Amino acid sequence: MKKLTIFAVLLSLSSWCMAVTIDHVDYHSSKQISVTFSDDFDDVPDARALVAKSYILSNTGKGTLAASPTSVALDSGTTYLMTWAAGEMFNGGPLTIKYVPLNITGTSAGTATGVLPIMTNAVVTGPRAMTVVFSEKLKDGTLAANYTLTGSGLGTIGAHPAKAVAGPCISVSCYYSLTWTAGEFVGSDMVEVTANVKDLAGNVINGDMDDYNANTGPYSIAPALTKVAVTGLRTVDVTFSEVMKSDDGVLDATNYAVSGTGVGTFATNPDTVTLVKANTYRLTWASGEMLTAKDITIAASTATDLVGNPVNSTKSHLKGGKGTPPTILTFDAKSPYRIDVQISEPLLFPTVNQYFTLSGTGKGSLAMYPDTVTPLSGNWYSLEWDSDTAMVGNGALTIAIGYCTDSVGHICKHTLAKTNVGFGVDPLFADQWHLSNTGQFSGTTGEDINVVPVWESCEDNTCRGEGIRIAVVDDGMEITHEDLKSNVVVGGSYNYLTKNSSLAYSSKDKWSGHGQAVAGIIAGRDNNGIGVKGVAPRASLVGYNFLMKGTDANGVNALTRSAAINHISSNSWGPPDGYGLYWGAPTSFLNAITTGLNTGRTGLGTIYVWAAGNGYSGSMECPGCVDNSNEDAYANNRGVIAVGAVSNLGFKSSYSEWGANLWVSAPGGEFCGDHAITTTDRTGAVGINIDGIYSADDYSNRSYTKCMNGTSSATPIVSGVSALVLQANPNLGWRDVRYILAKTARQVDVAGGEWTTNGGNLHFSHQYGFGVVDADAAVLMAADYEDNFGDEIIFPTPVTLPATNAVVVNEAIDDNDSNGVTATKSITSSGIDKVEWVDLVVTVLPGNSTTMPTYSGDLKVTLTSPQGTVSTLAVPHSCYEDVCDNYLLWKFSSAAFLDEDPEGDWIINVSDENATQTGTFVSYDIKIYGH
Amino acid sequence: MKKLILLTLVLTSVLHAAPVHKTSYHWYDGSQKKTVWINAELVGEFDETSVVQPSVQGAQQVRGQFGTTRIWRLPKNQLSANVASRMRQQHARASVSPVFHDRNTPKAAFRALPGDVIVVFKPTWSDAQIKNWLSGLNLQVVEKMTHEKNAYLVQSAPGLASIATANRIYETGQVVSSSPNWWSEREAK
CATH class of the missing domain: 2.60.120.260 (Galactose-binding domain-like)
Incomplete structure (x- = not known):
C-alpha cells in the first residue's frame, strides 16, 4: 500500500512539472464555451482532453448547464470546444472549468451569456381567464403575483390573477394560464399584461418584452337575476349575480316589471326599490295585492353591473305570491241601527248585504243581515238595518264577513267581536245642553260648545279624543263607573291615600264625588246606551285624588305625574272662594307648572286647565265678598288656562269670577233647580246626589247628576275641547293650544260683557276672557295650524x-x-x-x-x-x-x-x-x- | 331628636303663657320668609280614622271635611300643640298637627302640617351626595319628587317639627329651598 501512494505522488509531481494550465476560457453561446490550455498536450499526450467527463463546469454563470458538456472537440491548437445539448448559462455570471485529469481549473474573464426569456403572446380566453406565452419555460411563471394587468379593459378583474398555472412548452412557446375568481373584464377592450419572471437559468425576462396587449374580446359577463323571493305582502326581493352599479338604474323602479299568475292587483312597476344587502334589492308596491301561492315573475332591465354591462334577466318565485283575504279591522256602531265596518281592503262587490252577518248580545232586534251596505272612503262600509229595529246599548257585537272576495279573488272569512260597543243612544245626552243646546231647560239654542260637528266630522277614530290622555286632578274618580270604565287607563291613576293605582272613593267617604263628575264631563263614554257623553268621549282618563290629602307634596306630584304621557291636566280646584282675599301659591306649585310646561308631552308642554273660581257671589261666611280670579295665584299663573263659567243662556254664571287672567269660558250652568251640567256621579246614592243633598230635580238613576256646576264644570269642558284640538294636531305646543282656544272662542253677551277690542284685534272681556270655547272652530284651526311662535x-x-x-x-x-x-x-x-x-x-x-x-x-x-x-x-x-x-x-x-x-x-x-x-x-x- | 323635643317643650310653655292666635312662626317658601300664626284652639288630623275624637272629649269638627283631613276645635282648656303632641305620643302613627293661619286671625284659612319637608337641592348634587348630606343631619328621604330637579320629600314628624326641620335645613345655606309639606285648604270648585 505504501508503494502505490508514493507512485501517485511522483506522477502528480511529474505532471505539475510539465506546467500545463488552462490559459483562458471563452464563451461562444449560451451552450458552448472553449477552453484553451497553456501548452500542447503533445508533450504529454492525453486523449482525455477529448472526453466530456474530463471537464466539470461550475460558478454562477453555469445556469442550467450540466456539470460536464455533452461533447468536446478540438477546435485548434490547444483549444477545445465544449458543447451542451440542453440548458443554458446564467446571463452575467463567471464560469469556472476544471480539467479533471490534470486537476487544473480556469475561470472566464468575462460573464456568461444566457438567453433572456420573452413574452411572445397574451390572449384573453374567458370571462376570468387569459393565457400568456413565453419563449421558454419559466422558473417562477406560476407565481400569480408576478403578473400585473392594466388597461381600460381591466374592469373589475383584479390586477393580479388569483392563480397562474404552467401549461405545455411546445418548441419555443411555453404556455401559462392565468385565472381570476371574481370580477370581470370590460368587453372588447384592451388589457396589458406585464410579467416579472425568470427562466429556469434565472435569466430575468427581457425588459423590452415583458408585457403584451390583449383584447378582452367577448368575455364580459352581463348581470342576471339569480333569485326572486316574495318577502311580504307588498315586497319582493331580487338578487343579482353580481354587484350592481348604484347610480345606473338598479334603484329605478321602472327597470323592474312584475308579471306572472300571482301578480294580482300589483302595478307593473314597483313604487320603490331599496338596497337590502350586497346584490339584493327590495321592490315595494304601495298598493295592490298578490294572489296567494301563485307565481311572481320579475323582469329586470337597463340597470348595469359595475363595469357597465346591462341586465336583461327574468326570474320567478314559483307559487310565491302572498296575499291576504279581506279582514275586518274594526267596526263602530253609529246609531242604533247602523254599524260602520272597516275592512282591510276593498271588496269586489261592495254592496252585497249578505256578505255581512251580525250577532252578539248587543244585536237587539237587528236582523242577521243588514238591509243595505254603502261603501265609504277608507274601506269603510256602512251597514244599515231597518230603522224600526235597534241594537242594545253597551252590548257585545260580532260582525262576520263571508263569501265576498277582494279584487284579486281572495275569499273573505273573518269575524271580529267587540264588547261594550253596542250603540245605544246615551239617554242623558238630550239634557246635556252644554254639548248641544236645543233650548231645552229654557236655554238659548246654540249656547253650547259646538262640539257635535267635530264628532260627526270623521268616520274613523280620529275625532272623539282617541289617544289623548287627560289627568283629572281632583278628589278621586270611580274607575269602574259604567260610563267611564271604557275610557279609564288601567293602572294609570294614583290614589294618594293608598299609594297605588287602585283609585276609588273610600267606602267610608260617601260625600266626595267632585272628580267623578269632572271625569264624566271630559270623557263620559258615548253611544253605549247609558248615561252621558263627554266632550271627548273616547279620550283616556287617569285620576289623581290629591284633594283627598291636599298637601303641597301631593299637589306638585299630581301636576307632574306621568307628564310625558299625560296630555292634559284638568284642575277644578283651588283656594277657598268668596272671601275677597288673595291667595298665594307655594313656590313648589309654580315650579311644578314650569316643569310640566317644559317637559310634559316630551317637551311640547302639558296643557293645564284651571277653574277661574266661583267666588263672584261671595260665600256663606262672607256673602258680600266678591272674588276676582286675579287674586288666586293658581288661576292667574301664566302656565294655566283659567276658565270662567256661563249659563245655558250664554251669560256669565252668577258665581263665576271675573278677572283679567281669564282665558276662555265654558258652560258651568247655574244651580240644580235651573239645570246645571249633566254628568256622571258616583254609582248609587253617594257623591253629589247623596241622601240629604239629593235634589228632587236630579235623576232617579243616581249614578248620574244634573246638579254639577261651577267653574269646576267649565274647566273639564275646556280640557275635553283641548283633547279634540290635540287629536287634530298632536304637534301643538302648550302656547299653541292656548292661542287656538282664544282665537276661536265665541263672543257672548255682547251687550253686557264689557267687551273691548284690543290692539291685536281680539275681543276680550274681564267676565269671559276671549269668549266661550268653540270646539269645531278650534279643531278646524288646529288641523291647519301653521303659526310658529318660536321660543317664548x-x-x-x-x-x-x-x-x-x-x-x-x-x-x-x-x-x-x-x-x-x-x-x-x-x-x-x-x-x-x-x-x-x-x-x-x-x-x-x-x-x-x-x-x-x-x-x-x-x-x-x-x-x-x-x-x-x-x-x-x-x-x-x-x-x-x-x-x-x-x-x-x-x-x-x-x-x-x-x-x-x-x-x-x-x-x-x-x-x-x-x-x-x-x-x-x-x-x-x-x-x-x-x- | 332631642332638639325637637326641646323645641316642643319651649313652644308649649310659650303657648301656655301667650294669648291664643298670637304665637307666630316663620318658614321659607323658596327664598321668601313667611309668617304663620298658630291657632291654639284647632288641630288638624289627616287620617281617615280619627284618634282625636275618641281621645279628646268635646272636640268638634269644624268647616266640614277636606278629603281625609279634619279640623277639630278643642275644648277651651286644651292647646293645640299639646294635643297634637299627646296624640302622637299615644298613637304611634297618628298624624295630628296644630292649625295655622297666614293672617293673625283665627278665621283665616287653615294650614296644618301632616309631616315631611320638601327640599330642593342644588342641581349639581348627586342622589348619593344628597342622601349622604341628609344622613349627616340624621334625616331620611321619603321619596324623590317629580316637580323639580333634585327635589326630595324628607321625613319629619307632623306638626311644629315639620317647620323646625324645614328651617333647620334651609338655614344651613346648602340647599335651594326647604319648606314644610303644608296641608292647606284647597277646595273643589
Whole structure:
C-alpha cells in the first residue's frame, strides 16, 4: 500500500512539472464555451482532453448547464470546444472549468451569456381567464403575483390573477394560464399584461418584452337575476349575480316589471326599490295585492353591473305570491241601527248585504243581515238595518264577513267581536245642553260648545279624543263607573291615600264625588246606551285624588305625574272662594307648572286647565265678598288656562269670577233647580246626589247628576275641547293650544260683557276672557295650524320674588279719589312682536294702619297698554271680616293684551276709591311674555 | 331628636303663657320668609280614622271635611300643640298637627302640617351626595319628587317639627329651598 501512494505522488509531481494550465476560457453561446490550455498536450499526450467527463463546469454563470458538456472537440491548437445539448448559462455570471485529469481549473474573464426569456403572446380566453406565452419555460411563471394587468379593459378583474398555472412548452412557446375568481373584464377592450419572471437559468425576462396587449374580446359577463323571493305582502326581493352599479338604474323602479299568475292587483312597476344587502334589492308596491301561492315573475332591465354591462334577466318565485283575504279591522256602531265596518281592503262587490252577518248580545232586534251596505272612503262600509229595529246599548257585537272576495279573488272569512260597543243612544245626552243646546231647560239654542260637528266630522277614530290622555286632578274618580270604565287607563291613576293605582272613593267617604263628575264631563263614554257623553268621549282618563290629602307634596306630584304621557291636566280646584282675599301659591306649585310646561308631552308642554273660581257671589261666611280670579295665584299663573263659567243662556254664571287672567269660558250652568251640567256621579246614592243633598230635580238613576256646576264644570269642558284640538294636531305646543282656544272662542253677551277690542284685534272681556270655547272652530284651526311662535320671550326677565326689577314709586294715593297714582313704564327693544301674557307685581301699603291691613279692598288697579287697551286687575271689594290683605308683592296677570305690540308706554294706575284709609303705591314690576 | 323635643317643650310653655292666635312662626317658601300664626284652639288630623275624637272629649269638627283631613276645635282648656303632641305620643302613627293661619286671625284659612319637608337641592348634587348630606343631619328621604330637579320629600314628624326641620335645613345655606309639606285648604270648585 505504501508503494502505490508514493507512485501517485511522483506522477502528480511529474505532471505539475510539465506546467500545463488552462490559459483562458471563452464563451461562444449560451451552450458552448472553449477552453484553451497553456501548452500542447503533445508533450504529454492525453486523449482525455477529448472526453466530456474530463471537464466539470461550475460558478454562477453555469445556469442550467450540466456539470460536464455533452461533447468536446478540438477546435485548434490547444483549444477545445465544449458543447451542451440542453440548458443554458446564467446571463452575467463567471464560469469556472476544471480539467479533471490534470486537476487544473480556469475561470472566464468575462460573464456568461444566457438567453433572456420573452413574452411572445397574451390572449384573453374567458370571462376570468387569459393565457400568456413565453419563449421558454419559466422558473417562477406560476407565481400569480408576478403578473400585473392594466388597461381600460381591466374592469373589475383584479390586477393580479388569483392563480397562474404552467401549461405545455411546445418548441419555443411555453404556455401559462392565468385565472381570476371574481370580477370581470370590460368587453372588447384592451388589457396589458406585464410579467416579472425568470427562466429556469434565472435569466430575468427581457425588459423590452415583458408585457403584451390583449383584447378582452367577448368575455364580459352581463348581470342576471339569480333569485326572486316574495318577502311580504307588498315586497319582493331580487338578487343579482353580481354587484350592481348604484347610480345606473338598479334603484329605478321602472327597470323592474312584475308579471306572472300571482301578480294580482300589483302595478307593473314597483313604487320603490331599496338596497337590502350586497346584490339584493327590495321592490315595494304601495298598493295592490298578490294572489296567494301563485307565481311572481320579475323582469329586470337597463340597470348595469359595475363595469357597465346591462341586465336583461327574468326570474320567478314559483307559487310565491302572498296575499291576504279581506279582514275586518274594526267596526263602530253609529246609531242604533247602523254599524260602520272597516275592512282591510276593498271588496269586489261592495254592496252585497249578505256578505255581512251580525250577532252578539248587543244585536237587539237587528236582523242577521243588514238591509243595505254603502261603501265609504277608507274601506269603510256602512251597514244599515231597518230603522224600526235597534241594537242594545253597551252590548257585545260580532260582525262576520263571508263569501265576498277582494279584487284579486281572495275569499273573505273573518269575524271580529267587540264588547261594550253596542250603540245605544246615551239617554242623558238630550239634557246635556252644554254639548248641544236645543233650548231645552229654557236655554238659548246654540249656547253650547259646538262640539257635535267635530264628532260627526270623521268616520274613523280620529275625532272623539282617541289617544289623548287627560289627568283629572281632583278628589278621586270611580274607575269602574259604567260610563267611564271604557275610557279609564288601567293602572294609570294614583290614589294618594293608598299609594297605588287602585283609585276609588273610600267606602267610608260617601260625600266626595267632585272628580267623578269632572271625569264624566271630559270623557263620559258615548253611544253605549247609558248615561252621558263627554266632550271627548273616547279620550283616556287617569285620576289623581290629591284633594283627598291636599298637601303641597301631593299637589306638585299630581301636576307632574306621568307628564310625558299625560296630555292634559284638568284642575277644578283651588283656594277657598268668596272671601275677597288673595291667595298665594307655594313656590313648589309654580315650579311644578314650569316643569310640566317644559317637559310634559316630551317637551311640547302639558296643557293645564284651571277653574277661574266661583267666588263672584261671595260665600256663606262672607256673602258680600266678591272674588276676582286675579287674586288666586293658581288661576292667574301664566302656565294655566283659567276658565270662567256661563249659563245655558250664554251669560256669565252668577258665581263665576271675573278677572283679567281669564282665558276662555265654558258652560258651568247655574244651580240644580235651573239645570246645571249633566254628568256622571258616583254609582248609587253617594257623591253629589247623596241622601240629604239629593235634589228632587236630579235623576232617579243616581249614578248620574244634573246638579254639577261651577267653574269646576267649565274647566273639564275646556280640557275635553283641548283633547279634540290635540287629536287634530298632536304637534301643538302648550302656547299653541292656548292661542287656538282664544282665537276661536265665541263672543257672548255682547251687550253686557264689557267687551273691548284690543290692539291685536281680539275681543276680550274681564267676565269671559276671549269668549266661550268653540270646539269645531278650534279643531278646524288646529288641523291647519301653521303659526310658529318660536321660543317664548320674557321681557325683561322672568318674575322672581321678591321682584328683582321692581320700579319704586313711593307715592301717596289720594283717599277716595278715582284719579289715583299713575306710573308709566316705557318698553323698548323687548324683542317681542306680539304679547301673549303680562304679569304685574304690585306693592301698595296702607299709610295709617299696618297692623290691620284692610286697605287693598279700597283699591282699583288698572294696566293700560301702549295700544290703549285697559285691563282692570283689581276693584274695590269687601273682604272676610273686613280684613283685606295688603298687596305686598302681589302678582296680577292679564290676558287682555294678546297679539298686541308691546313697545311703548305701559301705564299703571292705582286709585283708592273708598274713604277713610290711605296708603302708598310703593312699587311695581312688569313682565311681558310673547314672541 | 332631642332638639325637637326641646323645641316642643319651649313652644308649649310659650303657648301656655301667650294669648291664643298670637304665637307666630316663620318658614321659607323658596327664598321668601313667611309668617304663620298658630291657632291654639284647632288641630288638624289627616287620617281617615280619627284618634282625636275618641281621645279628646268635646272636640268638634269644624268647616266640614277636606278629603281625609279634619279640623277639630278643642275644648277651651286644651292647646293645640299639646294635643297634637299627646296624640302622637299615644298613637304611634297618628298624624295630628296644630292649625295655622297666614293672617293673625283665627278665621283665616287653615294650614296644618301632616309631616315631611320638601327640599330642593342644588342641581349639581348627586342622589348619593344628597342622601349622604341628609344622613349627616340624621334625616331620611321619603321619596324623590317629580316637580323639580333634585327635589326630595324628607321625613319629619307632623306638626311644629315639620317647620323646625324645614328651617333647620334651609338655614344651613346648602340647599335651594326647604319648606314644610303644608296641608292647606284647597277646595273643589
